[in-house]
Amino acid sequence: MPKSLFQKVWDAHTVRQLANGQTQLLIGTHLIHEVTSPQAFGMLRDLNLKVAMPHRTFATVDHIVPTDQFAEPYSDPLAQAMIEAIRKNCQEFGITFFDRATGKQGVVHIVGPEQGITQPGTTIACGDSHTSTHGAFGAVAFGIGTTQIRDVLATQTMALGQLKVRRIEVNGKLHPGVYAKDVILHIIRTLGVNGGTGFAYEYAGDLFDRMSMEERMTVCNMSIEGGARVGYVNPDETTFAYLQGRPYSRKGAAWDAAVKSWKSFASDAGCHYDDVVKIDAASIEPTVTWGINPGQGLGVNECIPDPSKATSVDEKASIEEALAYMKFKPGAPIKGTKIDVAFLGSCTNGRLSDFQEVAKFIKGKKVAAGIKAIAVPGSQIVALQCAKLGIDKVLSEAGFEWREAGCSMCLAMNPDKLVGDQVSASSSNRNFKGRQGSPTGRTILMSPLMVAAAAITGTVSDAREVFAVNQN
Amino acid sequence: MALAKITQVTGRAVNVPGNDIDTDRIIPARFMKCVSFDGLGEFLFYDVRKNEDGSNKNHPLNEARFQGATVLLSGANFGCGSSREHAPQAIQKYGFRAVIAENFAEIFFGNSTTLGMPCVCATREDIAKIAAAVEANPQLEVVIDVAAQEVRFGGQTIKTTQRESARDALINGRWDSIGELLEGKDAVAALAKKLPYLAA
Ligand code: SF4
Numbered sequence: 020m021p022k023s024l025f026q027k028v029w030d031a032h033t034v035r036q037l038a039n040g041q042t043q044l045l046i047g048t049h050l051i052h053e054v055t056s057p058q059a060f061g062m063l064r065d066l067n068l069k070v071a072m073p074h075r076t077f078a079t080v081d082h083i084v085p086t087d088q089f090a091e092p093y094s095d096p097l098a099q100a101m102i103e104a105i106r107k108n109c110q111e112f113g114i115t116f117f118d119r120a121t122g123k124q125g126v127v128h129i130v131g132p133e134q135g136i137t138q139p140g141t142t143i144a145c146g147d148s149h150t151s152t153h154g155a156f157g158a159v160a161f162g163i164g165t166t167q168i169r170d171v172l173a174t175q176t177m178a179l180g181q182l183k184v185r186r187i188e189v190n191g192k193l194h195p196g197v198y199a200k201d202v203i204l205h206i207i208r209t210l211g212v213n214g215g216t217g218f219a220y221e222y223a224g225d226l227f228d229r230m231s232m233e234e235r236m237t238v239c240n241m242s243i244e245g246g247a248r249v250g251y252v253n254p255d256e257t258t259f260a261y262l263q264g265r266p267y268s269r270k271g272a273a274w275d276a277a278v279k280s281w282k283s284f285a286s287d288a289g290c291h292y293d294d295v296v297k298i299d300a301a302s303i304e305p306t307v308t309w310g311i312n313p314g315q316g317l318g319v320n321e322c323i324p325d326p327s328k329a330t331s332v333d334e335k336a337s338i339e340e341a342l343a344y345m346k347f348k349p350g351a352p353i354k355g356t357k358i359d360v361a362f363l364g365s366c367t368n369g370r371l372s373d374f375q376e377v378a379k380f381i382k383g384k385k386v387a388a389g390i391k392a393i394a395v396p397g398s399q400i401v402a403l404q405c406a407k408l409g410i411d412k413v414l415s416e417a418g419f420e421w422r423e424a425g426c427s428m429c430l431a432m433n434p435d436k437l438v439g440d441q442v443s444a445s446s447s448n449r450n451f452k453g454r455q456g457s458p459t460g461r462t463i464l465m466s467p468l469m470v471a472a473a474a475i476t477g478t479v480s481d482a483r484e485v486f487a488v489n490q491n
Numbered sequence: 492m493a494l495a496k497i498t499q500v501t502g503r504a505v506n507v508p509g510n511d512i513d514t515d516r517i518i519p520a521r522f523m524k525c526v527s528f529d530g531l532g533e534f535l536f537y538d539v540r541k542n543e544d545g546s547n548k549n550h551p552l553n554e555a556r557f558q559g560a561t562v563l564l565s566g567a568n569f570g571c572g573s574s575r576e577h578a579p580q581a582i583q584k585y586g587f588r589a590v591i592a593e594n595f596a597e598i599f600f601g602n603s604t605t606l607g608m609p610c611v612c613a614t615r616e617d618i619a620k621i622a623a624a625v626e627a628n629p630q631l632e633v634v635i636d637v638a639a640q641e642v643r644f645g646g647q648t649i650k651t652t653q654r655e656s657a658r659d660a661l662i663n664g665r666w667d668s669i670g671e672l673l674e675g676k677d678a679v680a681a682l683a684k685k686l687p688y689l690a691a
Contacts, residue, residue, distance in 0.1 A: 031686065034678050037668065039659040043675050045682050047689055055575060057526035066669070071679075074691045083524060097524040104526045141688055148574035148598060164576035164602035165528075170672055176679055178668040180656055212511060213568045216597055246571070248597050276687070312511055312571075333567075337510060430520045451515040451572060458519070458538035 021287035023184050024140075024253055025219045028159040028284060032142045034176055041178040047141040048158075049076045049171045051114070052127045053083060053105040054432065055146030059168035060108040071175040073113040077136055078105055080118065081126045082432045086395050086422035089119065098433065112172075125398020125424045128152040128366040132236065133400050135265025138277070139254035140284035144171050149366050149448065151242040154251030155235035156258055157284055159219070161248060182249060183217055183293035188224035191300035196483035198376075199234035200368060200446070200466035202226070204306035204316045206238075207245040210296065212314035215247025218293070221286065222252050226300045232261040233372040240367045241448050244313040253285040307479060308450045308464040309353050310341030315450075317353050319469070319481045325349035344452055345461050346440065353479055356463070359441035361392040361474035362455075363419065363467055365429040368446035369397025371404045373467040378413040380468060380486040386418030387477035393435065394419040395427040419474070431456025444473035494664040497607055498638040500589040502561030503630060505551050506622040507536070512565055513572035514599065518581040531577055532584030552585075556629040564622055565592040566615070570599025579603040589635045591618060591642065591651070604657045607666045609637050617642075617649035638662045 022030075034043040049072075051059075056078070063070070070076060083098040092099045109116035117123040117130055124130070128149055131137040139157035143150060146168045153160035163177065170177045187206060207214075220242050227235065235252045242250025252258075259278050262268045269277045304318030315337075317323070326342065326349060329335035342349060347356070363369070363377060374394065386392045394414045396402040402424055405411050411421045428435040429447040436456025437443055443455050443462050450462035463479060472482035483489060522534040540550045547553040563582060569592040570578060579602045582590065589609045603610045613621075624645045625631055634643040637658060640651050660666040683689045 032682070034675050034682055037665075037671055039656045039663070039665055041656050041668075043672060043679075045679060045686070047686060054523055055577075058528050058576075061527060068673075072683075072689070075689060095524070100526060101524060138688060146574060146576075148572070150574075162574035162598055164574055164579075164598060164605065166576060166602065166605045166667070170669055173669065174672040174675070174679065175683070176672050176675065178672060180654070212571060213594075213596065216568075216594075243574075243598075246568075246596065273687075280687070312513070333510060340509070430515075432520050432524060449515070449572065451513045453519050453538045454515050456521070458543065 021290040023221060023286045023290045023292065024157055024251060024284050025159060025182065025184050025221065025249070028140055028142060029181065031140070037178055041180050043176050044142060044179050045176050046144045046171050047075060048136060048143045049175070050127050050131055050143065050145035051076065051078045051168065052147060053080045053101045055165050056108065056168055057101065057104045058165045059172060062166070062169040063172055068173040070112040070114065070172050075175065076114045076172070077131070078109050078114050078116040079124050079127050079130045080105055082426045082430065084119070084425040085433050086425050086427045086435060089423055095434070122399050125401065126366040126369060126426055128240065129370060129397035129401065132156065132232070133398060135262050135268040138262065139258060139281035144177065148243045149240050151248065151250045152236050152240040152366055154239040154242065154249055155232060157251055157254030157281065159249055159251065162243060182219045184221055185215070185218045185294040185296060186221045186223055186292045187296045187298065189226040189298045189300050190224040191226065193226065193300050193303060196468065196488035197303055197305055198466040198468065199230060199237040201303050201306045203238045203241040204308070204313065204464065205303045206298065207241065207314045208306065208316035209298070210245055212244065212312050213246040215242065215245040218247045219249035219251065220245070220247040222250060227252050228255065231372060232257060233370045236370070237367055241313065244448055254281050305466065305469055305482060307353055307469065309345065309347060311344050311450060311452050313448065313450060313464060315341055319354055319479065322350050322352050323347050354481060356479040357442065358444045358463070358473050358478060359390065360437060360443040361386070361390060361470050362428045362443055362445040362447065363393070363470050364395030364397060364427055365447035366397060367448040368467045369395060369401065371401050373446065374405050374410045374414065375408070377467050377471045378410040380488070381417045381471050381475070382413050384417055384475050386474045390474055390477055392419040392474040393422055393428065395422045396424050399424045428455050430454060444470045444479065446470045494667055495607065496664040497609060497661040497666065500562065500609060500635040500637070501632060502588060503559060504562035504564055504621060504625045504633045505557040505560035506564040506625060507551055508566055510566040511568045511571055514570060514575050514578040515572055517570065517578040518575070523575060523577050528577065528580040528584065531581040532586065535581040535585040561586055561588040562633050562635065563587045563590045564618055565590065567593040569595050571596035574598045576602045579606055579608060583608050591621065591635065593618065604660060604666055605668070607661065609635060609661055611635060611637065611651040611653045613642065613649055613651045620647060620649060
């Protein structure tokens with residue numbers, strides 16, 4: 020019987036059925052970071068248990084690290100306590116830790132792929148909802164809670180119920196100036212923030228076939244914002260080319276065997292999908308959010324919704340709540356909305372290609388007066404790649420502060436925060452109330468080039484106009 | 492590890508209305524700078540409950556009549572957003588024992604079940620009935636019958652739904668799976684041998 024990638028990976032990792040009907044699933048790769056793991060290690064100690072497979076457990080530090088300083092102790096003693104806790108836990112249990120001194124530290128979802136730890140046909144878990152990112156490689160990757168981190172540490176397995184699979188097929192070409200970020204914002208806007216509940220999303224179609232691994236990661240990253248716990252793209256030559264020669268990739272004959280096995284995990288033609296959705300790539304516009312969840316998106320040339328035109332009581336209430344928080348006027352164009360802060364970075368859009376694309380267009384231009392613009396590479400390796408290509412300089416000259424690697428203002432657990440009700444043009448993945456560090460701060464999600472356009476004009480703008488993208 | 496069989500939760504209720512209440516709202520990220528979950532309860536819903544100077548805003552949890560409530564009522568897609576277990580932990584540490592909502596985000600639901608905190612779904616109309624009864628009498632005793640899949644309050648009974656695996660785990664004392672997972676040790680080792688990428 021033909022099977023989907025999800026089904027094949029699930030079957031290959033099923034240990035047994037549990038009494039409550041859930042599956043005990045083997046987790047091949049466990050990624051951990053400093054925020055959600057310390058309590059799990061505490062639980063492990065309380066139960067007097069060891070880490071089952073330390074060699075399949077990898078750690079980094081990303082959420083709390085300051086991006087403007089490297090030296091410890093950090094000015095925030097709580098942040099210092101957290102980095103020390105993960106250091107100590109990794110040492111005690113024999114876990115590889117990509118600490119800052121290794122030069123390989125970064126946001127966990129950037130580090131895994133970069134090191135070649137993220138591989139097709141594998142199961143991955145991490146105490147972080149954006150673990151879906153790793154699905155870009157044809158892995159089945161779950162974001163989990165701390166008690167489950169304990170389970171995976173102690174047993175290398177966890178208890179899970181099966182997911183249904185929805186194939187999201189996008190065919191055709193994107194217009195110039197439209198990016199992977201717009202694709203996923205469009206998908207979430209179309210299917211809703213909880214449209215994916217109970218589903219794994221399989222992203223397919225010729226658009227995804229042509230995408231680079233970094234673009235695929237951007238899309239898979241935000242699967243969870245559409246309610247899908249897992250999102251993946253079937254592995255292909257692009258995947259294998261990306262992985263070849265990475266530190267954790269196999270070499271020689273073992274590499275060939277790995278590629279052969281990886282290919283066998285791709286969804287079979289004619290396999291069963293619980294749902295299929297088709298989208299025309301050419302219909303996707305540069306998309307920005309106007310509200311307080313990632314599904315509240317608009318084409319940049321559209322107008323902010325009017326609650327009086329809502330089609331249901333629910334929709335009306337959610338538009339009203341979002342408008343009240345964002346202090347936006349119903350029916351007004353989103354273009355032209357004044358911004359205060361521009362943030363480039365995060366596990367959605369903090370990779371080399373994101374900064375490269377911005378640098379290509381921003382050269383010779385300047386961030387508008389009064390705008391705080393920061394660019395935060397997603398990992399130390401991304402920072403190094405950017406430095407080699409002079410991208411850091413281009414961005415600095417344009418007026419962006421070029422920072423050290425970390426999550427930074429994506430969720431502002433470090434010193435990078437919005438102040439008061441500042442409006443942020445952000446390449447990150449969440450625009451929830453208070454997400455960027457101020458309880459009244461406002462976030463508008465968009466692609467990196469749109470963030471650059473907003474930084475230069477001081478308002479939400481169409482990057483295609485600001486940078487004459489069509490002529491490039 | 493013998494776990495309690497959670498067949499019923501009985502207590503007073505408080506309604507925190509709204510759809511898509513995300514985990515950032517339940518527990519703002521800045522309170523996650525901790526290496527233990529103890530003490531998270533006081534920061535539950537912090538930014539919608541407190542002003543920047545720490546004084547109270549208008550919020551159901553701040554009302555004297557709802558103090559001591561152990562059942563939380565809310566709307567659709569409750570607990571969406573991040574996988575942080577800090578969210579259900581904060582709800583539980585605050586003193587809640589169960590949540591009734593129209594439906595729940597996946598990861599939040601799983602995390603809550605693992606903590607032995609039942610999350611049951613009811614229709615909007617039924618939740619409104621409970622909310623109205625509680626509004627009229629905050630002392631009203633609300634019984635969430637996990638086993639029978641219903642909620643009883645002030646002479647009324649409404650139906651609830653819950654994923655069967657979770658219901659089963661709660662009522663049979665299997666909501667924390669660690670014991671069972673550990674028992675699978677040999678089967679795990681055997682399967683691991685078949686997956687070449689797990690070799691050291
Ligand atoms: S960059 Fe943002 S979304 Fe990604 S792991 Fe860090 S905080 Fe989470």
